Amino acid sequence: MGRVVVDVMPKPEILDPQGKAVAGALPRLGFGEFVSVRQGKRFELEVAGPVTPEVLAAAARAAEQVLSNPVIEDVVRVADLDAVGDAVPAEVAR
Template identity: 60%
Template sequence: MSKIIVEIVPKPEILDPQGKAVAGVLHRLGHTEVTDVRIGKRFEVSVDGPITEETLSAISEIAADVFSNPVIEDVVSVRIADEAEA
């Protein structure tokens, strides 16, 4: 079984309170080199058979139509999982 990874984050203009909270904690812990944190979603999609360009295109469409809210989120990555992830 093959696996595809889909990553989605809030659009840059959308407030990310969870990311702001994590950035604040990191600063309090002394990690002042961190300037911003955005928290998103990751989907692991298993598919039968080999992954083709058509499969990736179909999953990209699903990501845009089902996994994300296009008003407030961007699909930033649709890729084949590497060995460590699969």
Template identity: 70%
Template sequence: MARVVVDVMLKPEILDPQGQAVQRALPRLGFEGIADVRQGKRFELEVEGPVDAAALARIHQAAETFLANTVIEDFTVHVEEGQ
């Protein structure tokens, strides 16, 4: 089966306090030099059958209506190669 990955991120203008909390914790753990952290979601979809244009269009639709809330989030869809 082919894997299609949907990455969902808060839009750049939306405050991400979770990302900020992670960013603030990094120097305490000795990881210096990281100016900003944004936290997102990754969905790995195992697709039955061929991942053709029609299948990708369906996944795009699922991402737009369900996996992401496009009021506050952006998403990208890509096929994971080399499995």
């Protein structure tokens, strides 16, 4: 059972009201170090077998054709989730 992670972000030139709202809230909540925020989407696609190059290629096509709107969004990551090992580092976790 493999998983592919696909990340999609609004293009840099596209206004991002959700990100702006978060960026406005952070300083009021004590997080003054962050000067700008962009908000996008993360998808985890599960396949029955292992994540082969063919699965990654299919995920990249799905990312462009289904998971993102190419007019306003960029696909910024297509990867085997087990290979990239996303994590919250222990030293920064609560």
